[in-house]
Amino acid sequence: MVGQLVGGLLVTADVAGTGWRPIFLVNVPIGVVALIAAGRFVPASRSPHPLGLDLVGTLLFAGTLVALLVPLAEGPTIGWPPWSWGALALVPVLAAATVVIERRAEVAGRVPLLPPSLLRLRSMRRGFAMHLPFMLTYGAFMFVFALTVQTGLHSGVLGGGLAVLPLAVAYFAGSLAAPRAIARFDTRRVVAVAAVAVALGLLVLVLVTVTTWPNTDYWAFAPGLVLAGAGQALVFACLFRLILLDVPEHLVGVGGGGVTTVQQSGLALGVATLGTLFVGLEKTGVGTAFVVSLAVQAAIMLAIAAGSLTLPHLQARPGETGVSVDV
Structure with a gap:
């Protein structure tokens, strides 16, 4: 969320007439600080049995994502040229090849990028089935909300960053509350209630838009943003725990990497699908x-709220700071 505000400030400042381009340069000082801090504060560690890089599996999986996301993002704006349909036709081929390669790598005793044995775990399989669409909606929301405020309400880039501030504050508060909620309640129910809260927040935004557009003040979105932001924080925190529930200890790193991979893929897919839907409907009106x-x-x-109730039970015992499992 800070990135939204800093990005708005950089674009508005128009440093040396460069327009929006300095948004990329902000990574340079952050990277330098991280590099220095890592050398000073992160303890050295080295595995006695380091894992090799699953280069073939990584390239195939990356190729699958590129073949899927690029046509979905670019096709509608350039009239769906033949190459876009060709790329989409390659998706099932590349996906099948990825599955075959990953299975062979695991059978050979190597640790692939996406171990099939992990994907067969109930918690990961069902968790991913909710985590992907959740991140899809999150990525889509940030994209369409920015476009709506900037192009529909003509608030400018900085105004777009400020408009999302209520969601940022609520997300921060929800993140702080998540451990206590997880410790006190059945995590499945926390996900269900939080997902319903997100849906209600989005519907509040719908109501505000329908009743006030095109004279909407973007601060009128604040109640819906607060409700959605708090719910998003709780869903995000709980899904990580639920997905990694059954992962063996020696594969926790790989499992966590899988969660992050699904997370980033969902963000991109949200922009490519629901973002494209938004752009396609703009001709009928931004609102x-x-x-x-x-x-x-x-x-x-x-x-997602309905699906969360099918996940394994996860709740902390009284007096514990962590969580225990009761499947």
């Missing part, structure tokens, strides 16, 4: 496009 996109996102969150 209409925003309402339709939010309605789809709300439906997905309600489906």
